[in-house]
Amino acid sequence: MKILLASIGTRGDMEPFLALGEILQKQGHDIICLFPAQFRSLAEDSGFRFTSLGTAFIEMLDSKEGKAALGGGGTGLQKMAAYIKLATRYKNINKELVELQYKVIEEEKPDRIIHNGKMIYPILWGMKNKDCNILVYPMPYVMHYAKEHAHVAFDGDYGPFFNKLTYSIASLGLVQTILSVAKQLKISDGISRKKIKQALFNGKTIYTISPSLFSKPDYWDKHVKVLGYHERDKTVNWTPDKALEDFVGKHDKILLVTFGSMTNPNPAEKTKMILDVLQKNGIPAIINTFAGGLVEPEAYDKNLIHFVSQIPYDWAFPKMYGVVHHGGSGTSHMAVKYGCVSLIIPHIIDQFLWNDILSKKGVGPKGPAISKLKANVFQEKVLDLWQNKFYKENALKLSAQMQSENFGQEIIEMVEGKNGE
CATH class of the missing domain: 3.40.50.2000 (Glycogen Phosphorylase B;)
Incomplete structure (x- = not known):
């Protein structure tokens, strides 16, 4: 099969996909990486084909606002101002990222897409290609409700009722983002809030987390799995001096x-x-x-x-x-x-x-x-x-x-x- 690995983020967001790609490549599958341009060498070092999401996303993170928002230093107000500037800049960059996702996926016509939650078009693609897209999360508490902890964006344990509420709030935001992307790409057939939620919560999902650190709750559905931490060989083309x-x-x-x-x-x-x-x-x-x-x-x-x-x-x-x-x-x-x-x-x-x-x-x-x-x-x-x-x-x-x-x-x-x- 032709399998597309699609991820946006820092280098740490690429690594789980590269590790999964190595497992699947050994089965004879054709692996293509759709990452920001700065990570081309990571994909090619593993022997994968590479197609680019451009340079703008990582350049945004490396900007003055990106460093202020993601790192230490400055007052709370300064960090808040940096977050606002970063969000405004990302809104414009994301339109380009969405167009690139659409273009590559329509040209490559993959059999499977394995992607993170920041990649929005693969979710819409998966609604037409049932069971062919797989969401991957390298951390818990991001999509599926866990009684003992709020959604990761809320950072804490507020009791089962309020914890569940935080997941609902987060999912509302994600559904709205997907609707906005569908509108941008002029996709309307079969698109509704209900169907998007079904695609998100009833689709195949892999948490690349060790059960030693987080075990799957027994109330999660069978199509959601915690399948351990995987790493690629990072010593390729490197020797210590x-x-x-x-x-x-x-x-x-x-x-x-x-x-x-x-x-x-x-x-x-x-x-x-x-x-x-x-x-x-x-x-x-x-x-x-x-x-x-x-x-x-x-x-x-x-x-x-x-x-x-x-x-x-x-x-x-x-x-x-x-x-x-x-x-x-x-x-x-x-x-x-x-x-x-x-x-x-x-x-x-x-x-x-x-x-x-x-x-x-x-x-x-x-x-x-x-x-x-x-x-x-x-x-x-x-x-x-x-x-x-x-x-x-x-x-x-x-x-x-x-x-x-x-x-x-x-x-x-x-x-x-x-x-x-």
Whole structure:
């Protein structure tokens, strides 16, 4: 079959699709990626065909407003102003994204589309091509009601009644967005609020989450499945340099500090604060500056600290004692999978959720938001992470559970089969 993987977001939003693509490619399927242009190399490194959603979305996130909205720094009013500017800019960009989705899908005529909730046209396409589109979510509490937690956008547990209300509010907004896209594309046949809701809630859905961190509620329908965390081989076309290998070789216990694709308005200030705490307490660390949320200064203790501009997590995490990170779904899963303790410094919505989940699982202390990261708080948290053996014991137990999970065949059957059974 020709299978289109369609995703909008940061790099972390691409990774679950690339991992699923590798599983399906091994079955002989033709895999095409429809991602923002900045992620072409990720798709091509995995041997997939690539078609572009343009550069505008990622450029928006990398803008001054994007950094202010997604990172720390500034007052609440400044962040609110940044969100408003970002929303206005996204409204215009999204019209172009919708047109590109429509164009590619109509030209490629895929047999299946696997997509995230930000890709709207595949939902409309799936209403005409029953059981041929599969929604993928890398986090819980985004679509299907869970009694113990509100929708991720509302961040919390307000009791079953109010929790359910938050999912209703979120679904109303999504349905309205889909109606607007249908109007933009002049699609009217068979389109109504009721039918859109049926397509969203009765269609095939995969949560790419480890049951060790979130198990499927028994009141969810059978076409909604929690099918584990999957990762692709990220060491393709990458080898460690000698300086990195030497640094890892001379330290028995190391932290990796990484904010992944997250940025913030004050990367030099954040880096200095983190460096000061690590050096003061003699904690060896590798600091990843990948997207610019952290930056390498001119002077620091090179015996204790090593900077990298990128590093494959599947190479690094097995060698680390723990990870200080932003709390993306993939990073959170990988930290647990490889038995690392975690200190999450959340930047945006779902990262606060993973901060809650991992701290409740006892693999590290609950971390402060990037906007509230101060030296005294960071020192308290990182020393707790470094010294508390309880966290490591729990991380290793969860690691054993996650490493035993194998949902590859279920994913293949759900994608290939008409009924997802």
